[in-house]
Amino acid sequence: MATMPKSLLWARTDTTGTDHVLFDDRHGLTARGVAPAVDPIPYTCRYDLATDENWAALRLEVSVEGAGWLRTLRLERASGRWRASTGEVGDLDAALAAAGAPGAGLPGTEEPDRLEAALDIDLYGAPLFNTLPVRRLGLLGAEPGQAHRLTMAFVRLPSLEVLPAEQVYTPLGGTSVRFASGRFTADLDLDPDGYVVRYPGLARRADHPPS
Template sequence: MLPSSLFWQRKDTAGSEHVLADTADGLYARGTALAVDPIPYTCRYELRTDPEWVTGFFDVAVEGAGWSRSVRLDLAAGRWRVTTAERGSLDSVLSSAGHAGAGLPGTEDPDLLYGAFDVDLGGSPLTNTLPIRRLGLHRAAADGTAHRLSVAWVLLPSLEVVQADQIYTALGEGRVRFASETFSADLSIDEDGFVVDYPGLAARAGDPHLQSAG
């Protein structure tokens, strides 16, 4: 039993994400994400960080009609180990729905992820909290300092893992700017660093604060 619950409603497509979490010693979380774009899928994941909020492992599985994939990422001594599995053909399902094919799950060269301390699950507001907490941006003053970092970006629904450069900047008053090379959004966060509103992507549903079961 995990003590806290968060729920987001997607804005960009029909979908949602529900996470059960424990922040007593870093983050341990189990989540389920649903979406219909580009095809309907269900994603389930388990995530653990160390006390400094550096990702230790991320185990994620996604499935749809006639296919399933899974990826596990483990970080030790600065290097990532990537384990994958696949059943059915996601490419065939995407093709029949008029979409381009997907990349293979995982990555052919985990060394490309060297220097990344965070995972970023596509479409998931939960994983934005990892660098926010690791860098202490939820308590940082708005001094204009831009933190450029490398992340292991896990794409949905393919579970392809790619290296991505991202920039996080504390804006103060419960806001953090997230940016990539081609995108920027000012995230509203709660006092614990969890996303309340991600413009264009998702917003927390129900109680605007992290919900606890006592």
């Protein structure tokens, strides 16, 4: 396995959890991350992401594991079409029910054609994935105020259910980009390379003190 030359660590601010990623961004992005969290039940997410040289997503492999259960997902795009393959050991729904949490959807997607317009992947709770549209569209150097409406292949955790999600990215000037999805809006603080420093309501980089 190739070593990765760069590393970032985020602390979750919405729950107890972290996200540590090792990556290489010299020719698009190749990244491996580990993200434990406790909501709605304790789990550890491991992911492996690859984009093309223009930062459009090509492949995501994810495993999510908790006490007595494990789910896996491989999501890949080729010739403009998405394909998802999944696996499951144990019973996530039983673990959720024991914790008094709602049941999870099935991993993957039964309607991959609904993802046809997506060039980006968004993994729940993982700030790295916000960098994909920022870099792909050149938003740090874009005209402030111009909204970019995008379809994401959104991966829920811990279920690994994949859904199309409409999101809006609007450059605000400097290293700030406004993110919106439905009624939710957050102004993301980024570093000069487009990686999230502070995501209000979700996470902040461990190398930056709280503001």
